[in-house]
Amino acid sequence: MVSSRRLIWAERVARWTLAGIFLAAAVPKILDPAGFALDISHYGVVPDLLVNPMAIALPWIEAVAALALLSGFAAEGALLLINLLMVVFLVALAQAWVRGLDINCGCFGHSEARGDMALSFLRDVGFLTLGLLAAWLRARRIKPKA
Amino acid sequence: MRRAILQMLILTALGAIVGFAYNAASPKGIPVKGGKEAILQQQGTRMLTTDEVKYYSQQPGTLMVDARSAEEYELGHIAGAMSLPLDKFDQAFMAVQPELRKSKLIVLYCSGGSCGTSEEVAKKLGEKGFKDLAVYADGLPGWMRAKLPIRSGTGR
Numbered sequence: 698m699v700s701s702r703r704l705i706w707a708e709r710v711a712r713w714t715l716a717g718i719f720l721a722a723a724v725p726k727i728l729d730p731a732g733f734a735l736d737i738s739h740y741g742v743v744p745d746l747l748v749n750p751m752a753i754a755l756p757w758i759e760a761v762a763a764l765a766l767l768s769g770f771a772a773e774g775a776l777l778l779i780n781l782l783m784v785v786f787l788v789a790l791a792q793a794w795v796r797g798l799d800i801n802c803g804c805f806g807h808s809e810a811r812g813d814m815a816l817s818f819l820r821d822v823g824f825l826t827l828g829l830l831a832a833w834l835r836a837r838r839i840k841p842k843a
Numbered sequence: 844m845r846r847a848i849l850q851m852l853i854l855t856a857l858g859a860i861v862g863f864a865y866n867a868a869s870p871k872g873i874p875v876k877g878g879k880e881a882i883l884q885q886q887g888t889r890m891l892t893t894d895e896v897k898y899y900s901q902q903p904g905t906l907m908v909d910a911r912s913a914e915e916y917e918l919g920h921i922a923g924a925m926s927l928p929l930d931k932f933d934q935a936f937m938a939v940q941p942e943l944r945k946s947k948l949i950v951l952y953c954s955g956g957s958c959g960t961s962e963e964v965a966k967k968l969g970e971k972g973f974k975d976l977a978v979y980a981d982g983l984p985g986w987m988r989a990k991l992p993i994r995s996g997t998g999r
Contacts, residue, residue, distance in 0.1 A: 730866065730873045731882050738879040741957050745878030752873065753866045758858030765854055774850020781851075798957050 708834035711827055712766045715779060718824060719763035725806025726756035732807025739800040740789050758782075776832040783825040790818040888965045889977040893989050896950055896979045906943065908951045910964040911983075921952065921983065922992040923999050929960040932967055945973055952979035952986070 726733040734752035765775035794814035802817040866872040874881040880890045899905045907924035916926040927935050951961040965976045
């Protein structure tokens, strides 16, 4: 196979873009854990016992994964983690959309405004596509010859 | 693939450890246990059941507040509740302010467990200095299930 700088850069751009998205999502939640916990509870799918631990841990898991994507250290694991998280988020959004819940998505932190679940779902489908593309590019990436 | 799974588990554990350590040290940290009720208590708001709301609504020192939109209020609301919709909070607050007393218990409700508007309005009232705030967790659906009195239209 022929090595390709283009492939390497495509993988880097996809990975760094995902890192930026996940950092932008994590920081507001880290700064307002109470708001994020309430957002989680409104979905009605997480047992009350797990709402607060989830609000405490999840934003930092996103931030650590984003930093791994940015640095390239443990990037395969970070891509797997982020893609699995996106699947979980999509399931949560889909059930909220189907149930017609008038709630804030909480995806990028707590907000008073009620979000459009359909738009949030479609946006996350885009993020998952990017995550899968980054994982595929990383798997195919061949280091250029010295 | 095995390496990626191992990396993922390490990143997840690292994120969770940092998260709990940060939460313990942060002034904005939240209680680990107790769920939504503990969060609301931290913000100075109680959560009430249908029976408790029924009792308090019959007491003279209680104000019932509907946090849903004005249109939803018109379609049906708890008898005696005033409208203070989140989406027009500032405007509506000016209208109901003369009736709101800081010494009274203010019970807020919306459309039940999955709506957050009553919590948002409680937070806003808390910022305005109202201390005795409560959220009716089951909201209007819980009230209707208990076959308690409701009204429609703009009047209470």
